[in-house]
Amino acid sequence: MSVAKSVRPSFRGDGATLFGIHFKNLLLTLVTLGIYSFWAKANVRQYLYANTELGGDRFTYHGTGRELLSGAFRAFGLLFVIGIIAAVMEGLIHPLAGFIVLYAGAGLLLFPFALIGSRRYRLSRTSWRGIRFSFRGDYGDFLAIYAVGALATLFSLGLYYPFFHAKIRKYVVEESRFGNQAFSFSGEGGDLFGRHLLLYLLLPLTLGIYWFWYSAYRHRYYWEHTRFGTTRFRSTMTGGELLGMVFVNGLLTIFTLGLAYPWIQARMMRFQCEKLELSGLEAFEAAQQEFQQSSSFGEGVADALDMEMAGADFFGL
DSSP: OOOOOEEOOEEOOOHHHHHHHHHHHHHHHHHTTTTTHHHHHHHHHHHHHHTEEETTEEEEEOOOHHHHHHHHHHHHHHHHHHHHHHHHHHHHTOHHHHHHHHIIIIIIIIHHHHHHHHHHHHHHTEEETTEEEEEOOOHHHHHHHHHHHHHHHHHTTTTTHHHHHHHHHHHHHHTEEETTEEOEEOOOTHHHHHHHHHHHHHHHHTTTTHHHHHHHHHHHHHHHTEEETTEEEEEOOOHHHHHHHHHHHHHHHHHTTTTTHHHHHHHHHHHHHHTEEEEOSHHHHHOOOOOOOOOSHHHHHHHHTTOOOTTOOGGGO
């Protein structure tokens, strides 16, 4: 029985080129009074994806600034309506009623919608070797998982959180596709519960530093329980490496007054790629195209709420 050859993705981009892209984007955004910012975001994504390589081939980002602008218009329209309803409730009933509307609308309803919508849009605009990724999850199904998990986490004083987080990961991974093939996930929150309790103990004793070890452990666990057909994944990220990356990035940000951000982006992309390993690409090579178009509305809501794809890493998983 042959053993699948292990491969790693790699990032070929550099901070200097990214700096030029960001500088041009900044100038055009200022000249257009902010309108070009949507094209700027698309430009950066196109560069990052085009310089991420797997098995000798690079990824492609197909999203456009026009799509992002359209999604943003609809998202801000929705937020405006929620704000009006909250103001009316506050004036007619009680200030608490307005707060409840905002909390329920922006927190319990919009956050999961933004996460699902953003992932659906981002994956549908990503391809490798001409085959598109996609996300088939349903907002109603995810909302049920999110609402129950959020309430259970609240009433258990955070003890339910590893179960909640693992269920989100499972749903997100298993509803993701590459072509006509789905990913699978076998992780369980119970496997993380012990580390979660240890986090409660060590977080204050280490002044928060233990969080990096917990995050790296969870990152490794999630990838080790992710499959794509016969392809298995493995992460080699350690807590010390993650702490070092974040610490150096923080120093670069402080001492350059933020000018090093493009180099930080390149460092993070390279770091994520170098720490991920795939046991062969046969399953990816066997996948066939099954394109699914997606609206940029959810992506616009995510931008309006100032959130990225929560928990996303390579492949957007």
